[in-house]
Amino acid sequence: MKRVLVTGASSGVGLELMKRLLGSGHHVVTLTRSPLPAVPEVQAARERGHLSGYQGNLADAKSRTTALAEIASAHPRLDVVFNVAGVSLGKPQTTAQGREIHFEVNTLAPFVVLDELRPSLERGEDRLLVNVSSNAALMVNSFDPAVLPAPEEFKKLFGPYALSKLALSLWTHALAPRLEATRIRVISVCPGPNKTPMTAGDGMPWWLLMLRPLLFAHPRKGATTLWQAAFAHPSAPSGAFLVKGKPTPIPFLERASEVLTLVESAAGTRGH
Numbered sequence: 001m002k003r004v005l006v007t008g009a010s011s012g013v014g015l016e017l018m019k020r021l022l023g024s025g026h027h028v029v030t031l032t033r034s035p036l037p038a039v040p041e042v043q044a045a046r047e048r049g050h051l052s053g054y055q056g057n058l059a060d061a062k063s064r065t066t067a068l069a070e071i072a073s074a075h076p077r078l079d080v081v082f083n084v085a086g087v088s089l090g091k092p093q094t095t096a097q098g099r100e101i102h103f104e105v106n107t108l109a110p111f112v113v114l115d116e117l118r119p120s121l122e123r124g125e126d127r128l129l130v131n132v133s134s135n136a137a138l139m140v141n142s143f144d145p146a147v148l149p150a151p152e153e154f155k156k157l158f159g160p161y162a163l164s165k166l167a168l169s170l171w172t173h174a175l176a177p178r179l180e181a182t183r184i185r186v187i188s189v190c191p192g193p194n195k196t197p198m199t200a201g202d203g204m205p206w207w208l209l210m211l212r213p214l215l216f217a218h219p220r221k222g223a224t225t226l227w228q229a230a231f232a233h234p235s236a237p238s239g240a241f242l243v244k245g246k247p248t249p250i251p252f253l254e255r256a257s258e259v260l261t262l263v264e265s266a267a268g269t270r271g272h
């Protein structure tokens with residue numbers, strides 16, 4: 001039985017991934033903002049003692065640090081960590097830390113999760129971190145890491161959201177060689193287009209909302225993509241960005257170490 005952490009398990013792809021992990025007999029640790037829905041899989045896992053749920057807001061430095069500290073102390077061993085939680089909003093928003101929210105939740109929070117839970121992952125067997133990214137990262141055509149915490153322009157999906165996911169895949173790539181000694185592998189993965197609350201929300205451009213019924217799959221499909229990225233063999237090299245299950249070149253790779261430095265400093269200097 002593996003012990004696996006999933007953030008964002010309250011809905012969409014994260015919820016389906018949690019169900020699949022539970023169905024395979026693993027122990028799932030969840031970190032969610034909203035309570036887990038009262039679906040039969042959750043009830044059954046609670047009764048068997050296979051589910052440990054924690055609540056925290058990943059946009060809020062204090063809340064996430066408190067929740068992660070609790071998880072780290074209750075779960076000294078974690079085999080795999082899936083950073084699934086993410087936001088794609090319809091208008092600009094700034095967090096209490098003064099940072100643009102897509103950067104805070106989609107880029108920085110996954111780094112903080114790893115940082116806080118690294119000792120637990122080091123004691124695990126798989127030692128794998130999966131960051132859920134997006135192929136929107138491939139659509140970015142100009143990129144300056146310095147603007148990530150406060151981008152000047154807003155565009156649905158292809159603005160701060162795409163930048164935040166590109167930055168996530170870039171720091172994942174830059175961190176991989178540094179973690180070699182710990183045998184922790186880090187990958188970023190696009191789950192593909194899924195019908196979830198996020199893709200029905202106002203963060204989606206109107207034309208994509210029109211195409212959604214035709215082109216987007218049930219979130220089980222995205223969960224399967226994440227599952228395969230983590231557990232299928234041969235596994236992807238550490239640092240890879242998987243799109244449609246295959247390692248894919250990350251744009252602006254030459255800026256990867258700059259992004260990692262930015263994220264490390266935001267995590268360190270703002271008290272996480």
Ligand SMILES: NC(=O)c1ccc[n+]([C@@H]2O[C@H](COP(=O)([O-])OP(=O)(O)OC[C@H]3O[C@@H](n4cnc5c(N)ncnc54)[C@H](OP(=O)(O)O)[C@@H]3O)[C@@H](O)[C@H]2O)c1
Nearest residue numbers: 008010011012013033034058059085086134193194196198
């Ligand atoms: N669906 C797609 O087509 C698609 C494509 C590419 C990438 N992705 C990525 O896949 C991941 C899952 O997205 P989804 O489509 O399944 O969307 P979703 O159903 O909206 O799920 C997003 C999850 O993130 C959580 N979350 C958002 N803000 C949070 C915060 N401040 N603190 C803690 N948790 C927070 C949500 O919690 P609440 O329930 O409390 O809102 C929810 O559980 C995201 O990273 C997304 O960017 C999705």
